[in-house]
Amino acid sequence: MLKQIRRALLLSLALVAPVMADTFVFTAIPDNDETRLRERFQSVADYLSEQLDVDVRYVPVKSYAAAVSAFRNNQVQLAWFGGLSGVQARQLVPGSEAIAQGKEDTQFITYFIAHKSTGLEHSDTLPKAIRGMTFTFGSKGSTSGRLMPEYYIRQAFGEAPKDVFSRVGFSGNHSRTIRLVESGTYQVGAVNYAVWNSELDAGKINTDAVKVIWETPPYQDYQWTIRGDVNERFGEGFKDKVKQALLNMDDPELLKKFPRSAFIPASNSDYDSIRETAKQIGIID
Amino acid sequence: MILSSTSVRITAAFVAIAILCLFAADLAITTINPWQDLAALFLGMVTPDFFSLEHIGTALLRTLAFAFTGVALGSVSGFLLALVFRFRAVRMFCAFIRAIHELFWALIFLQFFGFHPLTGVLAIAIPYAGIFAKVYSEILDETDPTPERVLSRKVDVLSSFLYARIPDALPHLITYTSYRLECGLRSSAVLGFVGLPTLGYYLESSFSQGYYSEVGALLLLFYVLIATLRLWARPRLIPLYVIAAPFFLGDGLPIVWGNVVRFFTQDIVPSPLRDGEGLSGLWHWLSDLAVNQAMPGIWNTLVLTQIALVLTGLVTLMAFPLISRHFGGPTRRGLGHVVLVIARSTPEYVIAYILLQLWGPSMLPAIVALALHNGGIIGHLIGRRSNEITLRPDAPKGIERYGYELLPRLYSPFLAFLFYRWEIIMRETAILGILGIYTLGFFVDSAIQNIQFDKAMVLILVTAFLNIGVDAISRRVRARLKLKVSMTCEGH
Amino acid sequence: MDAVHLRNLTAAYGGQQVLGPISLDIRPGEHIALVGGSGAGKSTLLGLLYDQVRDRAALVPQEQGLVQSLPVFHNVYMGRLAAHSRWYNLLNLVWPRRRELRAIEPLLEKLGIPDKLRTPVATLSGGQKQRTAIARALFQEAEILLADEPVSALDGPLAHVVMGLMTESYATSVVALHDIDLALRYCDRIIGIQNGQIALDDMTRRLTPSDILPLY
Structure with missing residues (x-):
């Protein structure tokens, strides 16, 4: 009181x-x-x-x-x-x-994931074919969902994401990124690998619809x-x-x-x- | 011609602007398989799970507590401001504080009060004070001036005000304040999106995680809260609620006052000035901000707002018969009420997300989400207004009744409500960053997420001035149409 | 009281002069009736008069100036707000003082509405409202009474009671009336207004109805 x-x-x-x-x-x-x-x-x-x-x-x-x-x-x-x-x-x-x-x-990575309709396959470099597709980050302040993927996109294309993709969204968090790409709402997305793996283990991801197409080099x-x-x-x-x-x-x-x-x-x-x-x-x- | 030609002309002008905006807007539909997650969502909505949420009761209590405390504080401050509203400086001040969305106020206070209850209370109280000040002063101005005129000049100001002005204004003041309470509940719930412990906190968390049964439970709870508002928020009980509310705001974390000083003396000072880069640095910084964020932000905000405004009007015209006693029996109207409660109480953010899944990222989900939400609100008000109309016994039925009897009578209040809402629709475009629509609000949020409060403040100021501008145009349009609808929830 | 001297009063409406210039002296102890057809400028003249003598006058305007949601008691009490401190007024608003109730009750009794003491004005009939406004003016006990058609909603005998009360309570008064008989009976000076000018100004004892009738 x-x-x-x-x-x-x-x-x-x-x-x-x-x-x-x-x-x-x-x-x-x-x-x-x-x-x-x-x-x-x-x-x-x-x-x-x-x-x-x-x-x-x-x-x-x-x-x-x-x-x-x-x-x-x-x-x-x-x-x-x-x-x-x-x-x-x-x-x-x-x-x-x-x-x-x-x-x-010390060895954290980001997965780039894509909907199956894009026809993209897993590759060792960031596929150039993602240009012009729709893309979603996770949260604006995330390292694995925003900073590192943006860095590698800029490195691969020499342009800002908004110029590389037709639309760039911010899903807000990693599991929503997975869901939005899984449904094809966004064609490509960037996600924290640990979250991806734990959702995969929990059986929450439909691997027929969405797959990992590229892994970034490791970072802290x-x-x-x-x-x-x-x-x-x-x-x-x-x-x-x-x-x-x-x-x-x-x-x-x-x-x-x-x-x-x-x-x-x-x-x-x-x-x-x-x-x-x-x-x-x-x-x- | 039943409708004045001015209102027809203005309607046509706004529709034309919206159509022009359609060409500038990105409205593509790009989804591939929306149904998977949507099916889960709808399944969740119809199988609400009230038990897995640990703190749902507390969240409900906090939602009420923040709403009551915030609205009460806003109402008292607004009343005091209304007393000096004749001063231009006061009017500008009020226009400014109400031009900033509650969410932004909350984000600002979060930076220095942190998770103290004051953050949430002030985030509601400050913009509401600006709104209350304006509407209260309108109400006071509209009361009969003759009782004051017959008083002797020797009567002191307070006595004269309390006897001659307040009693007749009081019922209107109370009606407006209690209308505003429903808005306060919505605001309070939505503040949870940025971390206050209200319903929105849990709604957002469950929603982002895909726990749709919990989302269903939270939304249902909120619908019931809004739909039954008139039953439990009796005028006599309000003082009791207001006195009790501050005790239920929760603990939060203590305020560190040094942070407040720091925020105002460092954080919001443009970084070039902080780093001693002088005026040329500041100029560069400002022009960069203007070209890359403010300009595109303003453009997107305006395009989105103008289309959403016209679509809101369409939704309203279709929605109000749902609760009008001139159409259908009590069962139909009961269902209509349910539909409108759902439309106006579901945060736009949630509607936008559902539509995003359906149609893919573009402006379309945002436009429709804003239109559904706001159309639900105005539809409710116009529907209620239509119930005050008495038709002759042999009035036509159905579409003729709508077109010949009701629409002509309701068109003026309809336009008035819509123009009052204009500014609010504009403020609401802020929270649609998930769709990749870069409105001003998107950039404000980005700056805050990047801990760049100097940029955030400049963009918030831009937002505020844009709102003030729209408010001014809206006032002129309403004046030309001689529209006046005071004492409504959205009437500001 | 001192005499009131008014010189060259004018009033304009929409750029058009509707009254005056009028000069007028009101001597203490005079009961003046303002008569004339509707639109002649009686109310305007009363309004101008009130502006000149506001500090010592009680006004009963045509629109009565009542606060609709307050009870009759408070509306009458408002006549004497200036006589008390703001805190006493505040207290009395929330919690009517016995002393004031006792003072106002007999007044209402004389006016025939004793049972309306605690009734909100909004629920009263036209005649009751009018008497409430008059009660306020009587309660005010100012030096001079200005009233605009104060008995227009009262029928026969009641009109006489009220006119009697007013002339009895106020030594000096200016009352706009459309009823010539009442004017002749209760006032000792009659001022006729026509087209915004004084068309007639004489002592009642020198006038008959036929002198006044041409004004209408």
Whole structure:
């Protein structure tokens, strides 16, 4: 009740000094199945809480940009970012650090997928025949669904996607990209390979209608990024404790949530190439 | 001639513009096999699953709480603004704040308030305050001025206002405010699309994941909420709801005030200025933004809006008989109400997605989605208005009744509603980026997703001025037609 | 009160002069009737008059100036808003003060509508509305009463009661009337208006109906 009164006061006056509860808050980009985000990450929060000896809370967000903003605004102190969102976040929060990445994230790839009616087959280079077709990215802020595919499209054709394709859409997320290409609404799309594989395993993809036509070369993707000021707030050595807790995570159940086989150390410089790519495309100033 | 020639001429002009726009618009149908996902979608809609959603009750509560708090705050601020509405600066200020879509307000506040309830409350309250200010001041201006005239000049301003002006305006103020509440519920639900914990949050999540039974459940719930609004939102209960609402907004995360300062002193400052590139850098930055985003954005927005406006009119004219008592019995009208509730309560975004599957990416799904949604809203208002008309007992039936008795009487309010809605249709073109239609809203969203708030702010300003422009034209057209429809949900 | 001196009053409508120039003195203690055909300019003259003496006059306009959704009580009370602080007025709006109720009740009784104290004006008949407007003016107790056809909706005996009350309560009054008999009976000076000019201005005792009739 007291809390409610406080909130009411806060709302009516909007003049309350920042109330900083000492809860360690983290978030994750909504890369996959947003309806299950909370249950997906609650067990991670429990694990971290146990390892770090502080209250840990997970907050779901609706977009990549919202994850970056929450991190930047110090409303979350730790985040599971994609390659691009991590670069954006670290650029905005001086002192923040990439501390761990999934084992798979050093070798992440994007699948270009196409509807069968295009007649496209799997090939070792991006097929020139996709010129003039309709194409959909995933979310605007995604590394695997936007940044890297756009980079490779520009590399292959020397033009912006809107000039290569007859129509360019942004489906919003990876599973919707799969669905839109599967139905032929868009002829070609770019999708996170991990999402494709997990949907394939779950039997959710009609492989008669849609297939992978090209795989990008590997690039760095997801990573855990932590704010630089956590030690001041949660005690000396806190950042290292978080890093250790992540690296020590070996419960297969927990790792499956990401899904990664293990976490390995990461550093800001691992993502230099992603930043360069984003700059070239104009996503980062 | 029953219809004034002016209204015929204006209608013809707008239809002609829309036809010209059709040539500029991309309307191709390019789908191959739409039925697979659509079948799943419709199956899901008819087999709603109310149980797999963990937080559906909370989402419903939050939707109501944000709507009530936001509309209440907007209404109080709007009322205060209405008192000083005679000042040009106030009028411009109000036109400006209502020209920015709730979703954009939410996206702006998200950057510095983050997931604090204030974000959602202000996202509704601010544009609504601008709308309320305008309509309230119209209502106050329309009340009988004679009671004030007979008062002694020594009477203080407050007493004179409270006794001579408010009592007669009050019923109209209340009617309008409660109409606005339905809009507030829709806004509140839609704010979930950007992360507020309302119905839209879950709707978008389930929808993007293809959990159509959950989508069906959420939509049904929302339809019921809107359809029964008059039953549970009794005027006497409203104060109770308003007092209770702030307690049900949820916790969110605490506000860090440093972020607010940073947003205004750094984030929205154009990057060339931040990086010390001076005026030439700024000029280059601005012209690049204008040529590559603002101009094409304005063009696409206008083309889409003008076609959607005329199609909305057509849908309205076909839809209003569905709920009119001059056609069909109570069962038919009941069904008509259901159809219109579905049309106006299904977010355009969802309709557009369904049509995208049917027809493939082009402007067509966007146009039809906007027309169905807005036609549902105006059709509802015109249908209700038609019920106020009493026909002579031997009036013709069927199509003659429609053409000779009703249409001539309803055409003026119809045009008025449509022109009021013009500006809103334009604002709604913002959220159709999924279709690959690069409206201004698409570019605003892109800038925000790229964390380029300086660009986002410039584009939002462009959007606002475009809206103000359309609003001004609409006002002149309405003035020429001598149309006045106040006290309606969409009347602003 | 002081006498009212009006000089060269004019009124124009749509660029066309419809009244005046008129000069007029109103002496304290005078009951003046404005008579003349419809459209002659009586209401316009009253309006101009009211603008000149607004600080010390109570007005009963033809359109009555009632707040339709407020009860009779509040409408009558509005006559004396200036006599109280805004907070007292606010309180009385929400929660009628006993003192004011007691003061207004007898007034309504005299006007024949005691049972309408708490009835919203919107639901009253034309005659009842008219008496509410008059009650407000009487309650106001200003120096001078300006009334425009105040008894047009009242029949025979009631019109006399109301006219009697008005002349009794206000020492000085200017009342526009179309009923010549009432004018002759309750007023001691009669001003006839024709085509926006004063066509007749004399003491009642020197006039008969036949002097006034040509004005119509």
